[in-house]
Amino acid sequence: MATIGIETAQNVVVQHEVASVGDRIVAAILDNLVILAWVFAMAFIFFVVAELGARDVAIVIFVFVVLLPYLFYDLVCEITMDGQSIGKRARRIKVARVDGGQPRIGQYLLRWVLRPIDSFYYLGLVVILINGKGQRLGDLAAGTCVINLKQRLKLQDTLMTEIGPQHVVQFPEAIRLSDAQAAMIKELLNNQTLRSRYELARDMAERVSLAIGNNGAGLKPEEFLRAVLKDYVHLSGQTGQPTSR
Numbered sequence: 001m002a003t004i005g006i007e008t009a010q011n012v013v014v015q016h017e018v019a020s021v022g023d024r025i026v027a028a029i030l031d032n033l034v035i036l037a038w039v040f041a042m043a044f045i046f047f048v049v050a051e052l053g054a055r056d057v058a059i060v061i062f063v064f065v066v067l068l069p070y071l072f073y074d075l076v077c078e079i080t081m082d083g084q085s086i087g088k089r090a091r092r093i094k095v096a097r098v099d100g101g102q103p104r105i106g107q108y109l110l111r112w113v114l115r116p117i118d119s120f121y122y123l124g125l126v127v128i129l130i131n132g133k134g135q136r137l138g139d140l141a142a143g144t145c146v147i148n149l150k151q152r153l154k155l156q157d158t159l160m161t162e163i164g165p166q167h168v169v170q171f172p173e174a175i176r177l178s179d180a181q182a183a184m185i186k187e188l189l190n191n192q193t194l195r196s197r198y199e200l201a202r203d204m205a206e207r208v209s210l211a212i213g214n215n216g217a218g219l220k221p222e223e224f225l226r227a228v229l230k231d232y233v234h235l236s237g238q239t240g241q242p243t244s245r
Contacts, residue, residue, distance in 0.1 A: 002133045003180060004098060004147055016147040018134035019093040021125070024146060030087035035070055042066040075112040079105060092149040098133075099143065107142040114138035167234045173212035174231035181211065185229045189222065201225060 002018040042065050050058040069076075077085035083095035083103055095111070097103050114137050118124025124136035134145045177185075188197075188204055198221070205221035208228055216224035 004096065004100065004133075004145060016096070016149070019091075019146040019148045021128055021134075023091045023093050023148065024128070024134075025125075027085065027087035027091040027093060030090055031073070031085050034086050035073055038069060039066055072112075074115060075108060078103075078108045078111070083108075088146070093146050094149060095144050096147045097143055098135075098145050103142070103144055107144055110142040111138035111144060114141055167230065169231045169234060170227050171212060171214050171216065171231045172235065173214045174228045175235040176212050177208070177228070177232050179236075181208070182229060182232045185225050189226055189229065 004016055004018060042061070046058045046062045046066070049061060074085060077088075078095055081089065084093070088094055095103055095108070097107065115124075118127070118136045118138055124138070127136050127140070128134060131140070134147075139145050185204065185208065188200060201221040205216070205224050208225060209215040212228065216227065219227065
């Protein structure tokens with residue numbers, strides 16, 4: 001599953017999975033049901049008002065109270081609900097910028113303008129499947145994608161060792177790592193069957209030292225990587241409640 005890094009207010013980059021096609025389809029179905037319920041309710045009011053003889057008023061009601069919400073539903077929802085619609089919120093997915101920032105109104109607008117093209121013969125779905133990054137044409141043009149906000153396991157839960165509450169941080173610079181980088185370190189440390197394990201650990205240790213700006217002088221490569229990984233888990237708060245994706 002493709003991931004995207006989103007920078008938090010604390011300048012920590014958190015990796016999020018791209019929303020699955022299934023989640024996006026279910027969210028779209030839920031949104032269509034919401035719109036359909038709205039249209040039926042307003043159509044009923046339209047016919048009641050029309051039967052009372054106020055046909056002009058009924059037409060105004062139909063145009064402004066039915067058609068406009070139908071046309072602008074996705075755009076208004078995404079702008080006012082932080083990149084979500086009712087369906088997206090139910091599936092815990094949202095629109096995000098591919099560079100990790102908060103989408104701007106112009107990007108939401110561009111996604112909305114290109115939605116009819118994406119809907120043409122399910123072109124958007126085909127593009128998502130080919131693209132591999134959860135992007136339809138509107139997302140590609142706007143520089144956005146749809147990410148998954150569902151809870152993920154703590155990184156600590158995938159480690160071979162426990163990290164106690166009294167853990168002493170050796171490398172505070174470890175917070176500069178991303179979840180993906182930490183997961184790569186964990187994979188190397190936990191895989192005892194790798195060939196050239198020492199060489200791989202040494203190469204990764206060099207890369208990590210460049211990333212965090214500390215070479216861990218005096219520690220062997222695996223010792224350095226294990227210490228950095230523990231510090232990352234501790235500093236990123238993943239020893240507490242699971243973070244959201």
